[in-house]
Amino acid sequence: MSIVINKNFDDNKDVWNIDVHGEIDIYTANELKESLIESISSRPKDIILDASNLEYIDSTGLGVLIGILKRLKIDEKDIYINNAKQNVKKLFNITGLDKIFKVEG
Structure with a gap:
């Protein structure tokens, strides 16, 4: 499976909007990692990850x-x-990660 990552910075809300389509697995995780590191290296701000297409x-x-x-x-x-x-x-x-990430919607 492939992954499509759309990202943009919302200057009004001062956040990264990241939209992920597809699957995040051993084959695509590095692409996501590189994309997110690139984003937060330039602007370390909150990330809103839209998982509706994940x-x-x-x-x-x-x-x-x-x-x-x-x-x-x-x-x-x-x-x-x-x-x-x-x-x-x-x-x-199940993993308890809902306690460290803000899972909404």
């Missing part, structure tokens, strides 16, 4: 998000996971 995420993908969150926490920033499908939301709940 079909699947595995432990590799979760690891990428945890690593990015650790970098953001240095600047007291967060990652918000919005509009996640039930299977993705369930994974965050």
Whole structure:
């Protein structure tokens, strides 16, 4: 499976809007990691990840998000996971990651 990552910075809200389409797994996680690191290196701001088109995420993908969150926490920033499908939301709940990420919608 492939992944499409659309990102833009919202100057009004001072946040990164990241829209992910497809699957985040061992094959695509590095692409997401590079994209997010590039974004927060230039502007370490909150990330709003729109997961409405995210079909699947595995432990590799979760690891990428945890690593990015650790970098953001240095600047007291967060990652918000919005509009996640039930299977993705369930994974965050089962792993307890819904307690460290802001899972909304």
